[in-house]
Amino acid sequence: MLAQLIALDWGTTSLRAYKLAAGGVVLEQRSLSSGIMQLPKTPRVINGRECADGFELAFDEACGDWLDAQPDLPVIACGMVGSAQGWREAAYCDTPANVANLGNSLQTVISLRGARVHIVPGVIQRSRLPNVMRGEETQVLGVLQNLPVEAGGDLLIGLPGSHSKWVEVVDGCITHFDTFMTGEVFAVLSEHSILGRTQQQGAAFDGRAFDRGVQVALSADGELGVLSTLFSARTLGLTGELSPTAQADYLSGLMIGHELAALAAAQRRRRNSVHLPSIILIGNAQLCTRYSRALDACGFANVTLAEQATERGLWQLALAAGLIDSSSR
């Protein structure tokens, strides 16, 4: 099959490249560590010119040979590559945002080898406390493509990660989302706080310790909030009730539990109903497993996992932008 599109998922710490054929079929994919915060630094000759620009170097490494073979392949990219610290800033689109208005707002940068790289903007929600995403909007669109439209109203799309996002969609539009910094806070506490000092790496995921943390967050003890319950990861260790190898997974469950307890309460308030929406999770499989367990404990009954969300979303956006012939749909 002939390639039709190069699609890049270019975040802070990684760059994934996909060569896609008609219908968005993945012909080949690559994973590089050249996120925008860790770009290559060794100069190289690109298109006959010595080049030291990290974005050009990473781009060439990711898909230079694909473009050598098919120089006219369109290129689309999403993620932090479009941030103020990225290759070219693509200003946020406001909510409500859908595939049409995101596809019409691509920002273009022309690479040293002459390829036009189309960068997907992020989405901003201008509420009293503004909220932003970059990359997740593309994943959400990739998931929506496969859903019946009427599913939206009772659906919440979750994207666990350093900054997890919970996205509401109505009629194919991203209408509202919330962010939780749970992943990053967990990482900095484990690495730099007193809680990390007594943690020992366990052999495998300790589901019991994780579930125990979730239950604490959901219990009456959780009402003091995460800034208080965090300390139990230390004190249960001091009293011998939590082994050093269980502490990291306990802390993870505790923090994800606080996130999801607050999310469930907010959803009930927003919907003015005790009923909780169905959930579709997108992301790293291990992290989604943790979130699935905790969602279940929080009363979210219907949780499914989505796959290939990013490449599907990029394909849809390229179609909407007219980068590829709609007969390839």
Next chain:
Amino acid sequence: MLAQLIALDWGTTSLRAYKLAAGGVVLEQRSLSSGIMQLPKTPRVINGRECADGFELAFDEACGDWLDAQPDLPVIACGMVGSAQGWREAAYCDTPANVANLGNSLQTVISLRGARVHIVPGVIQRSRLPNVMRGEETQVLGVLQNLPVEAGGDLLIGLPGSHSKWVEVVDGCITHFDTFMTGEVFAVLSEHSILGRTQQQGAAFDGRAFDRGVQVALSADGELGVLSTLFSARTLGLTGELSPTAQADYLSGLMIGHELAALAAAQRRRRNSVHLPSIILIGNAQLCTRYSRALDACGFANVTLAEQATERGLWQLALAAGLIDSSSR
């Protein structure tokens, strides 16, 4: 006036030494950076012997000359010096704890120069999520000494710090306390997370930014919890609504606001009343100023600051332990 007692407040990052006369009057005081995590390392001759033990070196530096002048002065110490990582572990006393049972539970270590150093135990609350303190119990006792007994029931003693403590006292006993890791979490987020990257040091405390953070925590937006509202320190910066120099104080207000909102709700539940207790704050003056502002915003009407709590508490404990003659009271 003749000295009667050497009192040491020996924590993780600092060591304060007091020379006290009858009635607990402070004759002299010193502040060293020799906390138990940053003990001196350069060997020195103490009492005719070469010594490389960090505790001995710090102790000698803090009060060796006082003991040279009065070798029989009793010594009492509180804080992390009595932890498992300290000079000698002093096992926690259970709640309810008062001056009598803490004074009866001192742990003794004999220094190289022959001084008996009496170490105050911490306090443990064996609830479902255990809670511990070391050093704060002494400060609380120092404050109680000056209070009418009947004040206890409607009083909460707050000790802001890396791990802030909120202590309930009944009839001179520490009966219940909660811990919030607000200070340490603020520090690691400012130093190691994405939130720190856009913070710039302001010239002075930005009270407006701080109060704004407190209000966000208390608002409907705060219901998603601190793991979510944290992200607003970044997004308000992205949209130009919060300047880089205001971000640290905004974040501080936000986090202290979440702590105190949870505390107020818990106090109302525990007392089964909308009425909030009076507050006495003990600690660093700048931090107490922040907490006073935020307590006021949270509806705590009666807030006062205590001084000299540690040295007073150590004096009371030395009296209770019989280290000093009760005629010196």
